[in-house]
Amino acid sequence: MRNGPTRPRTGGSTADQATVRRHNLSVVLSHLRDHGPRSRARLAGETGLNKATVSSLVAELVDRGLVGEGETERATVGRPGQIIRLDGEHVVAVGAEVNVGYLSVLALNLRGQVVARQRIALDTTALEPALVLARLARLLDSALVGVTARPVGVAIAVPGLVEADTGVVRAAPNLGWTDIPVVAEISRLLGEPPYPVLLDNEANLAALAEVEAQGLDRGGDLILLTAAAGVGSGIVVGGRLLRGAQGFAGEVGHMRVRDDGPPCACGRTGCWEAAVGLNALLAAAPEHEPARTSAHEPEHDPLPDLERRLADIGERAAAGDERVLAAIADIDRWLTIGAGILVNAFNPHLLVLGGYFAALRPWIAGSLREELRGHVFARDIGGTRVAFSPLGFSGPVRGGASQILDRVFRDPVLVEPVDKPLAQEETV
Amino acid sequence: MRNGPTRPRTGGSTADQATVRRHNLSVVLSHLRDHGPRSRARLAGETGLNKATVSSLVAELVDRGLVGEGETERATVGRPGQIIRLDGEHVVAVGAEVNVGYLSVLALNLRGQVVARQRIALDTTALEPALVLARLARLLDSALVGVTARPVGVAIAVPGLVEADTGVVRAAPNLGWTDIPVVAEISRLLGEPPYPVLLDNEANLAALAEVEAQGLDRGGDLILLTAAAGVGSGIVVGGRLLRGAQGFAGEVGHMRVRDDGPPCACGRTGCWEAAVGLNALLAAAPEHEPARTSAHEPEHDPLPDLERRLADIGERAAAGDERVLAAIADIDRWLTIGAGILVNAFNPHLLVLGGYFAALRPWIAGSLREELRGHVFARDIGGTRVAFSPLGFSGPVRGGASQILDRVFRDPVLVEPVDKPLAQEETV
Known part of the structure; x- marks a missing residue:
């Protein structure tokens, strides 16, 4: 996999023809994602491309391990030609997350199905960033050890301010990180892989996962509230992430919502995070048997500390x-x-409660709309739909993997033909 | 002036050619706005259009009263050809506003210069909406009585929720208006004029005026805070107005920012508007000689009540x-x-304090950034620039007129040729 311009292996010889072909590869691949498996004839009819072109495009997509010919389904017996479907075998897109108390990795195949998932409890705030990243690299390796498909990219989610273009985490206060070159370090640890390693804010990636999970209309506005130790949001406006002047948009955990309240980790008083973060809940309802994660906790711990604590509270x-x-x-x-403050300011189509808020659903879902009504000026809270995230704490890794898949759907030639590495091995 | 599809008077005969020509008319007219007067040769060189096409386009724009040939300026002596410039004589765009305590009208010529401006004090909350609109129509007439140029549109600003496509004010609580068909009524009162009458929220229009006044980069994010009796905002994200699911975005006056505080007009407690609206200031610092506007106040009152009160406080x-x-x-x-809450959520490039907040500048400007720093998580308030509006209470009418001008720059054929009405009169 590579990022630069690519000459297609078949098709026109001029730059313009190559561009058109890349675009058409994307059209066919995306059509299969959005509308499901179908014959070449139907693909041609629905995309407006001629049948010979579709056949050639499909051949190239097969070659790159992105689509395959499935058996003719019973329901479609009698239709001419074989059914073309997204390939679920050859490529995987990977999302990874570093957060307070855990590391997480999830891999999706091209159909968006989870093919690998691992999470470990780790006291990320106590360990040196370099050690945390070394553990993340090992987790990536071990998560993919049984996966025969080729990774086409890794997106790493971090709770803090990231610089996407340089791959540096500028400030992640809840981790205690400042100016950590995450992408360079992970790339080095993975042996400079042929696929891209990307970096983004965890709430931003989780918001993108939610756009998909909730079926937000194209061009819609969505606010995802995420919460663990920290509280943040990923905000989508007009179908695109709101990033702001320096990438700080959505830092809602430090909105000052009250005069008093417990002190916040940021040093202020009255922050929303201090009122609704997980620590506020744990402080008000301390555990029966206090237990804390430590750096020496066995790495095979199947249930991260966070979920154990929530289960206890539940x-x-x-x-x-x-x-x-x-x-x-x-x-x-x-x-x-x-939430009322944000709904007044944004009037989003959809407000999603994610992170640990979603675990409170049984106790807060019933009264939520009614209570919000009391805080929002617009009649019936301005038509904003309120939902709970179905993604648990997997939003960031899912959103990260989806972002990688999205790159492939937008430009399928980013994925090298399947047989190339094998052919090279054979010649050695 | 008309809104529908238009055949250009010269140029190609097919629909595609007509579309291209309309686009090119916009390119030339906008180029003159953005880069100033220049010769046809220079227009051709800079836009990439050929000289014959530019000459034909300029001829049509002259015909429509949108550009004129200026004298060759001293600084450009020796340059070939005459200088083409935006016409300042033939057309005007009009902004109008209904707000608590006053009505306002402002007209701009194509160069963005103010050619007419009128404002009267009027107790808009005590009068029937129909009477207020009748007064507004008379104010529009009287403001334009000395203006020989043709209006190319009127945009009306109202503090509340408007339905732009139907021209109905759905809810303007500070005026006490519900479901008022403003556009239909004003159009009737103006005798069904040949130009469009548009409607929008006053804070939205003021935000657009501020984008221009502050020179916000294309694609930038801006929050304009407006304040009089009510407090609201116009929010621009990526260069476009944030409207939200039902047009309620920016209703920040009713963000709940405190536990106690005076009751808000909306019936809640803790609203931002109740803490920072003009009424809060007036209640805490009552006037020496209480004076109230009434519906019977002389209409020629040169200074609306609002500004007199602010001057007194100052x-x-x-x-x-x-x-x-x-x-x-x-x-x-x-x-x-x-403001800190909004900067945390949006991280805008620019936060503008408008309305009566701008009048407080001498007392709050010095400490504002420092205080904001205390409420915003991002270092140095995330790079958000803070500014005071230079537009006083004229933001909404200015933004409204600008919106009308913008329509003309985007599609100059919306403006009928200049001599057409005269020619019709002569044949009568």
Whole structure:
């Protein structure tokens, strides 16, 4: 896989013809993603390309391991020609995440199906960034060890301000990171792989995953609230991420929403994060058996600390623990106040509660719209739909992998033909 | 002037050629706006159009009263050909505003120069909407009575939720208006004019005026805070207005920023508007001689009530009136808190304080950035530039007129040839 300009292996000889062909490869591949498997004849009819061109394009996509010929399905018996479908075998797109208390990796095949997923508890805030990244590289290796498909890219999510073009994390306060060259380091650790390694903010990537999961209309506006130790948001306006002047858009955790309240990690008082972050909940409803992750925790721990703690809180709430229920009610109150501020300012088509907020669903879903109504000026909260994320804590890795897939759908020639590496091996 | 498809008077005969010509008319007219007067030869060189085409396009633009031949300027003596410049005589674009306590009209010529301006104090909240609109129509007539140029459109600004496509004000709580068909009514009162009558939210139009006044980069993000009785904002993201799901984006006056505070006109407690609106200032620093506008106030009142009140407050603050200074300090505090929330969420390139906030500049400008720093997570408030609006209360009418001009620059054939009405009169 490469990033630069590419000559297609078949097709026209001029630059213009090559550009048109690349575009048409994208049209056919995206059509199969958006409309499902179908015959060459149907692809030609629906895309407006002629049949000979479609056959040639499909041949190239097969060659690159992006589509395959499936058996004729029962439902379509009698239709002429074989069914072309997205290939689920040859390529994978990888999302990775570094966050407070855990590392996470997820790989999607071209059909958007999860083919690998690993997460480990790790006290990322206590370890040196270089050690954290070394563990992430090993996790990437181990997650992909049983996967025969070729990676076509890795996108890394970090909770903080990133510089996408240089691949440097400028500031991730909850990790204690400043100016860490994540992309350069991971690329080195992976042995300078032939695929791209990208970097973005975790809330931004999670918001993109949510656009897909919620089926947001093209050009729509969405706010995803993410919450663990920190609280942030990924904001999509007109179908595109809102990044702002220096990439700080969506730093809603530090909106000042109250006069008092517990001190925030940022040193201020009154921050939304201090009122609704996971630490606020844990402080108000301390655990029965305090347990903390440590750098020495066994790496094969199957259940990250975060989810264990949430499960504990959920069990106690379900059992009617007054202290836990009161703590959740307090989170709910401030969550609605902050969400109301954002809905007043953005009037988004969709507000999605993600991260640990989604785990509070059983206790807050019932009253949420009614409470929001109290804080939003527009009648019936301005038509904003409220949803809970179905993605748990996998939003950032899923969004990262989706971004990588999106690159492939936009320009399929970024993926080298399948047999090339094998052929080279054979000649050695 | 008309809105529908138009055949150019010269040029190609097919639909495609007509489209290309309309586009090229826009290119030439916009080039003159953006780069100033210049010769046909230079226009051709800079736009890439051939000289014969430019001559034909210029002839049509002259015909429509949009450009004229100026004298050759001293600085350019020796250059071949005459200088073409935007016409300042033949057409005007009109902005109008209905707001609490006043009506306002402003007309710009094609060069963006103010050619007419009128404002009257009127107790718009006490009068029937139909009477307010009748007064607005008369104000439009009287403002344009000495103007010989033809209006090419009127844009009406209202503080509330408008439906641009139907021309109906859905809800303007500070005026007490619900479902008022403003465009239909004004069009009727003006005798169904040949030019379009448009409607938009006042903060939105003021934000567009600010994009121009502040020289915001193309594709930049800007938040304009407007304040009088109500507090609102116009938000520009990527160079375009953020409208949201139902047009309610920017309703920041009702962000809940505090637990207590005075009750808001909307019935809630803790709204930003109740903390920083003009009424909060006036309540904390009551006037020496209470004076209220009434529907029976003489219409030739040269100075609307709002500006008189602000001047009074300014004088007392300058004289060191402790009560007024304390009231301003309190406004300043809550203004910075609310602005900090928005800067955290949007990280805009530019935050503009408009409306009556701009009148507080002498007392708040010095400390504003420093105070904002205390409420914004990103280092040095994320690179957001803070500015005060230079437009006073004329932002909405100026933005409205600019929107009308923008339509003309985008499609000059919307403006009928100049001599057409005269020729028709002669044949009568």
